[in-house]
Amino acid sequence: MCCSACWPRLAVVAVALAFVTPASAVFNKPISLKDDALREELIFVATVESVDPEKPSVVFKVDAKLKGEPTFEKLAINLTGTADAKKANHTQIMLDRLEPGRQLVAFASKRGKKLNAVAFLEGTWFSLQGTIDADGKTIRWAFLNCEPNLRGTFKGTTAELKKIIEDGLAKKADPPPPNLKEPPGYGEPIKKRCGVQEDGGVENASGGFESPVDTRGPVLHSAHRIPHAALLGVIPSFALIGPMAIIAALFPGVAARMAIGMKKWRAFLVVASANSTLAIIYFFLGKYRLLPDTPAFSLTAFTLYLMAITAVGLLWAGRRYRTLAAENPGITASPAKGELLALVGLTVFAGGIAASTRFFGPWSAAVELPLREFTFIAAGLFVATLYAAYRALSTPAEHTLEGGIPRVHLSISGESVGLGTLFLCGFSTVLLTQGGSPAPPVISVPDNGNIRLARFEVFEVPNADQVMSGLAVEGDRLYLGTSTIKISSQDGSLVCLNRNTGSIVWTFEADDDLQPVFSTPTLAGGKIFFGEGLHAHHNCRFFCLDASTGKSAWPEAITTSSHTEGTPLVRNGRVFFTAGDDGLICADATTGTRKWQAGGKEKGLHIDGPPAFGENRVFAGSGLYTSAVFALDAESGNELWRTPVSLRSFGPPLAIDNRVIYGLGTGNMTSDTFTYDEEVGKAPETDPAGAVIAVDAATGKLAWRYDLTRSVHTSLAADEVYIYAASRDGCVHCLSRKTGKLRWKMPLGITLTAGPAVATDADGFPLAVYAASTNGTVACLNPHTGRPFWVRDLREETGKIVEEIYSTPVVVTEGAKRSIYIGGMVKNLNNGTKTAAVFRFEDERTE
Numbered sequence: 001m002c003c004s005a006c007w008p009r010l011a012v013v014a015v016a017l018a019f020v021t022p023a024s025a026v027f028n029k030p031i032s033l034k035d036d037a038l039r040e041e042l043i044f045v046a047t048v049e050s051v052d053p054e055k056p057s058v059v060f061k062v063d064a065k066l067k068g069e070p071t072f073e074k075l076a077i078n079l080t081g082t083a084d085a086k087k088a089n090h091t092q093i094m095l096d097r098l099e100p101g102r103q104l105v106a107f108a109s110k111r112g113k114k115l116n117a118v119a120f121l122e123g124t125w126f127s128l129q130g131t132i133d134a135d136g137k138t139i140r141w142a143f144l145n146c147e148p149n150l151r152g153t154f155k156g157t158t159a160e161l162k163k164i165i166e167d168g169l170a171k172k173a174d175p176p177p178p179n180l181k182e183p184p185g186y187g188e189p190i191k192k193r194c195g196v197q198e199d200g201g202v203e204n205a206s207g208g209f210e211s212p213v214d215t216r217g218p219v220l221h222s223a224h225r226i227p228h229a230a231l232l233g234v235i236p237s238f239a240l241i242g243p244m245a246i247i248a249a250l251f252p253g254v255a256a257r258m259a260i261g262m263k264k265w266r267a268f269l270v271v272a273s274a275n276s277t278l279a280i281i282y283f284f285l286g287k288y289r290l291l292p293d294t295p296a297f298s299l300t301a302f303t304l305y306l307m308a309i310t311a312v313g314l315l316w317a318g319r320r321y322r323t324l325a326a327e328n329p330g331i332t333a334s335p336a337k338g339e340l341l342a343l344v345g346l347t348v349f350a351g352g353i354a355a356s357t358r359f360f361g362p363w364s365a366a367v368e369l370p371l372r373e374f375t376f377i378a379a380g381l382f383v384a385t386l387y388a389a390y391r392a393l394s395t396p397a398e399h400t401l402e403g404g405i406p407r408v409h410l411s412i413s414g415e416s417v418g419l420g421t422l423f424l425c426g427f428s429t430v431l432l433t434q435g436g437s438p439a440p441p442v443i444s445v446p447d448n449g450n451i452r453l454a455r456f457e458v459f460e461v462p463n464a465d466q467v468m469s470g471l472a473v474e475g476d477r478l479y480l481g482t483s484t485i486k487i488s489s490q491d492g493s494l495v496c497l498n499r500n501t502g503s504i505v506w507t508f509e510a511d512d513d514l515q516p517v518f519s520t521p522t523l524a525g526g527k528i529f530f531g532e533g534l535h536a537h538h539n540c541r542f543f544c545l546d547a548s549t550g551k552s553a554w555p556e557a558i559t560t561s562s563h564t565e566g567t568p569l570v571r572n573g574r575v576f577f578t579a580g581d582d583g584l585i586c587a588d589a590t591t592g593t594r595k596w597q598a599g600g601k602e603k604g605l606h607i608d609g610p611p612a613f614g615e616n617r618v619f620a621g622s623g624l625y626t627s628a629v630f631a632l633d634a635e636s637g638n639e640l641w642r643t644p645v646s647l648r649s650f651g652p653p654l655a656i657d658n659r660v661i662y663g664l665g666t667g668n669m670t671s672d673t674f675t676y677d678e679e680v681g682k683a684p685e686t687d688p689a690g691a692v693i694a695v696d697a698a699t700g701k702l703a704w705r706y707d708l709t710r711s712v713h714t715s716l717a718a719d720e721v722y723i724y725a726a727s728r729d730g731c732v733h734c735l736s737r738k739t740g741k742l743r744w745k746m747p748l749g750i751t752l753t754a755g756p757a758v759a760t761d762a763d764g765f766p767l768a769v770y771a772a773s774t775n776g777t778v779a780c781l782n783p784h785t786g787r788p789f790w791v792r793d794l795r796e797e798t799g800k801i802v803e804e805i806y807s808t809p810v811v812v813t814e815g816a817k818r819s820i821y822i823g824g825m826v827k828n829l830n831n832g833t834k835t836a837a838v839f840r841f842e843d844e845r846t847e
Contacts, residue, residue, distance in 0.1 A: 033175030085145035096189035112512030123187020148184035271313035459502025467823030470520030481517025506550035531564025554592035567610035596637030614655035621649025641700035665690035665711020704740035715755030744786035749773025776802030
């Protein structure tokens with residue numbers, strides 16, 4: 001089984017040894033010119049007319065309209081910036097890059113009475129916001145902040161961007177994709193000397209300077225941050241030309257020596273290239289569930305096939321060596337210095353590539369498919385190098401008694417030694433896998449047991465890219481939060497659907513100013529409670545709406561200085577919600593009046609995961625600054641206990657049996673490990689890990705712990721017998737409620753970023769467990785054995801690409817039938833258009 005962490009490892013190794021065509025491919029969605037920028041309502045070109053550093057301010061004049069019709073000819077902009085921009089000195093950064101006559105390209109969209117805009121000026125991206133006055137004509141513009149992370153979207157000149165946008169709008173050519181390997185940055189300041197910048201930058205045609213840059217992509221919820229490494233996909237190419245071309249480019253000296261000894265190593269290179277190519281093909285076929293579910297296509301069988309290829313290569317190498325020795329006995333002599341140096345260089349190169357996988361995950365990844373073939377190649381080269389060194393050092397022992405050099409030397413070829421090592425590596429793998437390795441991911445199964453899938457349909461939600469939140473169901477209505485990404489903004493909405501037809505009942509956008517909604521809405525007393533914002537957002541709000549109309553039920557929303565991502569909890573007339581650096585807030589559910597606020601950055605608790613309730617206590621966890629789980633008094637907010645933990649707590653706790661169950665882990669939902677900018681001075685995470693723990697609800701004392709290889713940042717599920725947890729290792733884990741011991745685990749896909757859901761009978765007896773992988777494998781599992789009742793691939797069901805499922809399944813039981821709702825995103829196969837979607841399954845018991 002493989003998770004998203006395999007992609008960077010696969011990329012690095014594949015480029016190194018056998019392939020020639022790189023293509024960017026990442027798990028999350030970076031800001032792109034094609035998918036995001038061209039969707040803006042207004043795109044125009046403007047020129048700097050005047051700059052006043054004293055105020056500070058700048059005036060831009062609109063020169064050309066590329067899309068839409070701006071109602072303004074000039075933009076008089078206050079450059080003060082936001083509070084964060086002031087701390088980062090963004091105003092001075094802009095002033096250093098503004099000069100009359102310089103051009104920019106701006107992208108803007110109207111949201112209510114505001115215009116959100118992002119502009120590009122000679123390598124520097126920055127955000128603006130225009131506020132439309134009551135007369136509907138006057139627009140007051142303000143500079144918000146610089147956008148260094150957008151440098152990966154585009155980093156060239158303004159003129160180049162203008163041409164790209166014109167061609168993209170005219171359908172002449174698609175804009176280039178974002179470059180994920182570029183670090184954040186800005187275009188160079190105007191200060192220059194004779195066309196050359198002081199640090200060596202070279203002036204471009206538009207008066208700016210080229211500089212190294214990059215983006216990290218949009219940052220999501222604390223459990224949605226991604227690593228800064230770009231993930232590179234490759235396409236296999238020629239067996240011999242690919243590796244030699246790469247080696248020649250990176251190590252010309254080694255390539256020259258390899259060319260001399262090419263005749264000796266032809267069999268090894270062919271076998272190495274063939275095996276590594278087949279390993280990647282097998283990996284992708286398995287990933288996309290294209291392998292038949294038969295023993296002939298099992299991992300053990302595939303390993304045996306590669307061993308057979310290696311054995312043929314070994315026989316070929318031996319025959320060639322004997323033939324060459326008959327023609328030229330000198331070939332049996334000890335390796336010459338040049339050949340030995342070439343072999344050492346190639347071994348170091350291959351070994352370094354194999355070792356580099358450690359930067360992206362555990363060492364064990366180097367011996368898991370498909371990376372293991374590259375590790376085996378490095379091992380073969382290493383052993384062959386040791387053999388060559390031995391031959392070179394033992395040369396004096398080959399002299400005759402008279403001190404002469406024999407015409408023919410007793411030896412085997414280094415190529416045979418390398419191929420023999422490859423064969424032994426494969427043989428060892430076969431032996432080890434017979435000892436009870438975990439089952440491979442579920443690919444396809446027929447319906448079995450007493451539950452059958454009866455119906456499937458998909459409801460697409462227009463004007464939204466994806467369902468970000470979990471789902472809430474009441475009666476015939478379904479409530480969900482969405483996100484829509486543009487280059488100038490990331491918008492959100494709360495949508496109410498008819499759960500039977502998918503038709504929209506109402507949509508709430510807070511006067512077109514709502515941030516993305518990751519917070520799963522909570523229904524109580526005819527009202528619906530939810531928060532806005534993702535981890536990168538500040539000054540987010542918490543809302544209460546009338547569930548029937550979508551109108552505000554409070555005089556005003558509760559404001560915070562951070563983000564409000566967690567699912568709210570409503571108990572005893574109060575609503576409890578988490579707010580990141582603001583900690584946990586309690587408010588009156590009727591009026592929205594704050595009762596108390598606890599935790600927060602000043603107390604070392606960054607609280608994102610939803611709270612749980614039990615015995616007049618509120619339970620939550622912290623994932624930043626301090627990794628801990630804790631309990632608060634529900635009436636006063638006073639901290640009752642705090643238990644430090646070794647891993648981050650981002651997911652929602654589960655209060656049952658006088659215990660509280662927490663999922664823990666490194667990284668977040670989309671990465672196994674991650675370094676947060678907020679944690680200044682804290683050592684970066686290096687080894688991925690996860691755990692499910694149970695603590696005593698009264699004291700916080702640890703009751704049991706179940707360790708995993710990857711994190712558990714999703715919601716947990718429970719019935720009267722078991723606890724169910726979804727992990728980034730791609731498996732659903734079933735644990736004993738009392739002891740935490742593993743009952744079973746079932747792999748479903750690359751990784752799981754949505755929690756499981758359990759259906760029970762009236763007595764709490766488990767009937768079925770539902771889970772979905774991030775890329776759309778949905779399964780109904782037997783709660784006692786983990787065996788699937790049914791499995792479906794949403795990509796096959798919809799005929800579209802399915803990505804980023806963060807929505808835990810919601811189960812509605814109606815007699816013997818159950819309706820299962822899951823939120824996500826579909827992408828059109830032809831044009832990549834993204835649409836939020838709700839997938840509905842209906843199954844039933846057959847007994």
